[in-house]
Each structure stands twice: as structure tokens, then as C-alpha cells.
Amino acid sequence: MAAPGEAGRRVSWIELYFDLVFVFAVSQVAHVMVEHPDGRGVVAALGLFVTLWWTWIGYVILYNRYGEDSAAQRLFMLAGTIPCAIAATQAHVVSDVHLGGLALALAGARVVLAVAFPATSGQGHGAGRAAGLGYAVSAAIFAVSAVVPAPVNYVLWGVALAQEAGFLLLAQARQRRRSGDRTGRRRRPDRRELLAPPAEPGLAVNAPHLAERFNLFMIILLGEIVISVASAAVDAHGHEAGLRVGFLAGLVLAGALWWIYFDSSAGINEFVLRASGGNPAMAYGIYAGGHVPPAFGLLLIAAGVNLSLHDAPPTAATWFVSAGLAAYMVGTRGFTLGVERRWYARLLRTLVVVATVCLALLHRVVSAPTVVVLVAVWAVAVAALVTVRGPVVMRHLREHPLRFFADR
Known part of the structure; x- marks a missing residue:
């Protein structure tokens, strides 16, 4: 398709x-x-x-x-x-x-x-x-x-x-789930139905417009990280080297997050929604519902970076940053699409997410701004993986759009 x-x-x-x-x-x-x-x-x-x-x-x-x-x-x-x-x-x-x-x-x-x-x-x-x-x-x-x-x-x-x-967005999908065979049993939903345009034209969404609207909103959320970093830097009473490095790391982190989303996920999401003919259930899965984890993850990161640059950052600061990055990685999924459905691939992805969250434990041995630096380095590595993996994923999706569900 x-x-x-x-x-x-x-x-x-x-x-x-x-x-x-x-x-x-x-x-x-x-x-x-x-x-x-x-x-x-x-x-x-x-x-x-x-x-x-x-x-x-x-x-x-x-x-x-x-x-x-x-x-x-x-x-x-x-x-x-x-x-x-x-x-x-x-x-x-x-x-x-x-x-x-x-x-x-x-x-x-x-x-x-x-x-x-x-x-x-x-x-x-x-x-x-x-x-x-x-x-x-x-x-x-x-x-x-x-x-x-x-x-x-x-x-x-x-x-x-x-x-x-x-x-x-879910009216048609809910109606199909309720429709059963002659015995009255509910029919199990088929993922291929998500790639079919809605029966009622009034329910279809305009894929390019919806994609652009969400992309712009993600820019707003990324901008919140930049504002939080800048505000913390302005409010800082001291000029320690650690705070200056943390400020720069926060900006690098925001740039890496931008790269992860717009170099891969944004194009993949729009392609799949276009391929579905504007299916509203697909729009819900990708955007309305699917963007909640990465969007809130960005706010977690914004709050965590801001707190990490305070004079006496709370323990929760580094957890906000690492957990927010993990939620963002899971939600964007740009670097996992198209991977074969094998147990060790799923295990590896799970371990990567757990390791991302556990970066917060480093606050026990290094300062909170240093943890922000290490998280930024980790995010840059993910962005590099997205750059390598993105073209392969798009080629697979053009051949078989149902590969979008391979990791679900």
C-alpha cells in the first residue's frame, strides 16, 4: 500500500x-x-x-x-x-x-x-x-x-x-468491535481495519493538517525545556562551572529530543495516517492518545532540568529528567519501528528503557547538573540511532504499512 x-x-x-x-x-x-x-x-x-x-x-x-x-x-x-x-x-x-x-x-x-x-x-x-x-x-x-x-x-x-x-475518534472502531457474527459474538478487531478509510466521510481526518498541528505543539513543549533551562540559569545565584555545564547540557538535550522526533517519528506518523485514508482510530492511536506519553515526558524533563539547576536540587529532579526521557523514547518509537518481532529485540528495548530511567541513580555519586549532562549524552546517542534507522524504517513501511504494529 x-x-x-x-x-x-x-x-x-x-x-x-x-x-x-x-x-x-x-x-x-x-x-x-x-x-x-x-x-x-x-x-x-x-x-x-x-x-x-x-x-x-x-x-x-x-x-x-x-x-x-x-x-x-x-x-x-x-x-x-x-x-x-x-x-x-x-x-x-x-x-x-x-x-x-x-x-x-x-x-x-x-x-x-x-x-x-x-x-x-x-x-x-x-x-x-x-x-x-x-x-x-x-x-x-x-x-x-x-x-x-x-x-x-x-x-x-x-x-x-x-x-x-x-x-x-473512536466511534467507528467501537462500532466495529461491537459488530459480531450471526451468533452474536463480538468480532475480534483486525489491525488491517486501521489502514482502511472510515465508512462515513465526515469522520475522516485530514492527515497532513493533523500531523502539522501536532508537530507544532511538540515544538511548544520542546520550547518549554529551553525556557525552563534559561529561567533556571537566570535565577541561579552562583556561577559555578557545574551550573554552566548543566545549562549547556539542557540545551543539547532539547536539541537531541527535537532530532529524535522530527528526523524520524514525525514523518513516520504522518505516512501511516495518510496510508489509512485518515482513519480516526489510527489518528487516536498515533496522535491524540499516542502522543500523551512523549508530550508529558517533555514536561517532566523541563521540570527536572529546571530543578536540577537549583542551588539545592531535590532528589526528584534527576528522576524527572530520566523518567521523562524514557517516556519520550517509548512514545516516539521512531528507532524501534520495523524491527523483527523477536524476543531478544523486545528484551533489549525494555532494558534500554529501564537503563534510561536508572540514569537518575547517578545523583548519588555526581551532582544533579552532571546527571543532566549524562542524560543529554544518552539522548544524543538515541538521536544518532534514529538517523541511522529512520530510512530503513520508512522503506519497510512503504512496502508493508502493517509493520507499524510490529512492536505493539
């Missing part, structure tokens, strides 16, 4: 403006982990990130499927920036009990989507109405969560996000 010659829209200026809101939002997520460098802070930051992530996904899919850069579309996007900006300003209270303002802001963002999807769906009016109804339900759930105590409010958030994933 060859990727179809799909003509794709470019990301519009209004979308770039909308994403500026989330520049601040993701910085708030990283700030939560800097202020609370412990397990509770990480869990709170992850929950906040996933919630904001799916809010952003809703607007991405809206413009991807129905965006024509018309005045109406622009007004809906501008209207969405208001509740999303309010949610971003409320992110700092995620570790406290006062989440009512954040919940109401998230509900408001979904009210805009509930109106925008059916109003702009055009020929895909069926899918647009379904999405509008789903977001109306989701908005009601978030509004109710503003007045109920923890942990009920978190459960309600999880229910709302799960049903959003269902009607946005």
Missing part, C-alpha cells in the same frame, strides 16, 4: 493564535511539578495535562474536519480562547481543593465546541451533531464537577474525557 496523494490544508493563523493559550497552560503544568517535586505533584500535573490536552484536541479536530478559515470558524476559535485561557490561569490550584473555577472554565470550552461542531459541519452534519451532543454532555459533567467534592470530581472528569474520545 502506498500513501494516497491527499491534499492537505496548512495550519491557519487563527490556530496558531489559539495555541498561544496553551503555551501558558503547559508552562503551568510544568510549574506544578517544580513547586511540588513529589509523586502527588506528578499525578496532579498528569491529570491536569490530560484534561487540557483533550480540550485542545477538541479544537484541533473541529478545524481539521470542518475548518475553512471562514469568519464563523475564526469566531468560534476566538471564543474558545477565552475559557481555555481562564482554565490555564486556574491550573496552579490543581494540587489544592479549589477546582471549581477550573472545572467551570473547562465546561465553558466545551460549550463552545458543542455549538461549533454542528454549526460548521457542512456535509458531515451527522458526525457534527453527534460531536455537538457529546460536548454538551461533557460540558454538563464538568459543570457538575465544580460543586462536588474530591474524589468524585476527578471521576466525573475521567468520564467526560473518555466519552469525548469515543465520539471524536
Whole structure:
């Protein structure tokens, strides 16, 4: 199978403006982990990130499927920036009990989507109405969560996000799983179905546009590492050589992470989504759901590098950096695709991930900035492997797109 010659829209200026809101939002997520460098802070930051992530996904899919850069579309996007900006300003209270303002802001963002999807769906009016109804339900759930105590409010958030994933990108896959044979048994899903265009054209995603939108968001997250490194360097009271080396290592680490993603993973992801004809379940697996680990991994790294350059870095700092890199490596998967499905290959990849996490143990014998240096060296080695492996992987995928699932 060859990727179809799909003509794709470019990301519009209004979308770039909308994403500026989330520049601040993701910085708030990283700030939560800097202020609370412990397990509770990480869990709170992850929950906040996933919630904001799916809010952003809703607007991405809206413009991807129905965006024509018309005045109406622009007004809906501008209207969405208001509740999303309010949610971003409320992110700092995620570790406290006062989440009512954040919940109401998230509900408001979904009210805009509930109106925008059916109003702009055009020929895909069926899918647009379904999405509008789903977001109306989701908005009601978030509004109710503003007045109920923890942990009920978190459960309600999880229910709302799960049903959003269902009607946005997983509706067709869920319907196929439920379809059974004449005996009524559910049919086991076939991976080849993920490379088939959706039966309803209104459900298809525009692969080039979606890929570019996520690529730009990854740039935002990589920029958070650069900002964190620079901020820590400015705030440092001393000018020790270790801090200067750690600052430079943080920049090298950010560059290596950029290389790992854009030299291999970005092109592979777009190719496979193109080959599927814009299959929404594939879009979920690669982007909406599949990008959560590497995206949050970048925020972990940003928080960890920032903490590592403090005068008295906490123990969690180096763990944030190493665990974030491991999550990023697993999520991008650019250097593992196309490898034969053999037990020793899987074992080797597992050992590499474990070794990456265990780099944090080096803080017992060297300083935290030195650990950042060693992690940066490790990331550069992975980037070199991506450079060597990338062309081979793409050749295999062009011949057999199902190789994308070889390691899954």
C-alpha cells in the first residue's frame, strides 16, 4: 500500500493564535511539578495535562474536519480562547481543593465546541451533531464537577474525557468491535481495519493538517525545556562551572529530543495516517492518545532540568529528567519501528528503557547538573540511532504499512 496523494490544508493563523493559550497552560503544568517535586505533584500535573490536552484536541479536530478559515470558524476559535485561557490561569490550584473555577472554565470550552461542531459541519452534519451532543454532555459533567467534592470530581472528569474520545475518534472502531457474527459474538478487531478509510466521510481526518498541528505543539513543549533551562540559569545565584555545564547540557538535550522526533517519528506518523485514508482510530492511536506519553515526558524533563539547576536540587529532579526521557523514547518509537518481532529485540528495548530511567541513580555519586549532562549524552546517542534507522524504517513501511504494529 502506498500513501494516497491527499491534499492537505496548512495550519491557519487563527490556530496558531489559539495555541498561544496553551503555551501558558503547559508552562503551568510544568510549574506544578517544580513547586511540588513529589509523586502527588506528578499525578496532579498528569491529570491536569490530560484534561487540557483533550480540550485542545477538541479544537484541533473541529478545524481539521470542518475548518475553512471562514469568519464563523475564526469566531468560534476566538471564543474558545477565552475559557481555555481562564482554565490555564486556574491550573496552579490543581494540587489544592479549589477546582471549581477550573472545572467551570473547562465546561465553558466545551460549550463552545458543542455549538461549533454542528454549526460548521457542512456535509458531515451527522458526525457534527453527534460531536455537538457529546460536548454538551461533557460540558454538563464538568459543570457538575465544580460543586462536588474530591474524589468524585476527578471521576466525573475521567468520564467526560473518555466519552469525548469515543465520539471524536473512536466511534467507528467501537462500532466495529461491537459488530459480531450471526451468533452474536463480538468480532475480534483486525489491525488491517486501521489502514482502511472510515465508512462515513465526515469522520475522516485530514492527515497532513493533523500531523502539522501536532508537530507544532511538540515544538511548544520542546520550547518549554529551553525556557525552563534559561529561567533556571537566570535565577541561579552562583556561577559555578557545574551550573554552566548543566545549562549547556539542557540545551543539547532539547536539541537531541527535537532530532529524535522530527528526523524520524514525525514523518513516520504522518505516512501511516495518510496510508489509512485518515482513519480516526489510527489518528487516536498515533496522535491524540499516542502522543500523551512523549508530550508529558517533555514536561517532566523541563521540570527536572529546571530543578536540577537549583542551588539545592531535590532528589526528584534527576528522576524527572530520566523518567521523562524514557517516556519520550517509548512514545516516539521512531528507532524501534520495523524491527523483527523477536524476543531478544523486545528484551533489549525494555532494558534500554529501564537503563534510561536508572540514569537518575547517578545523583548519588555526581551532582544533579552532571546527571543532566549524562542524560543529554544518552539522548544524543538515541538521536544518532534514529538517523541511522529512520530510512530503513520508512522503506519497510512503504512496502508493508502493517509493520507499524510490529512492536505493539
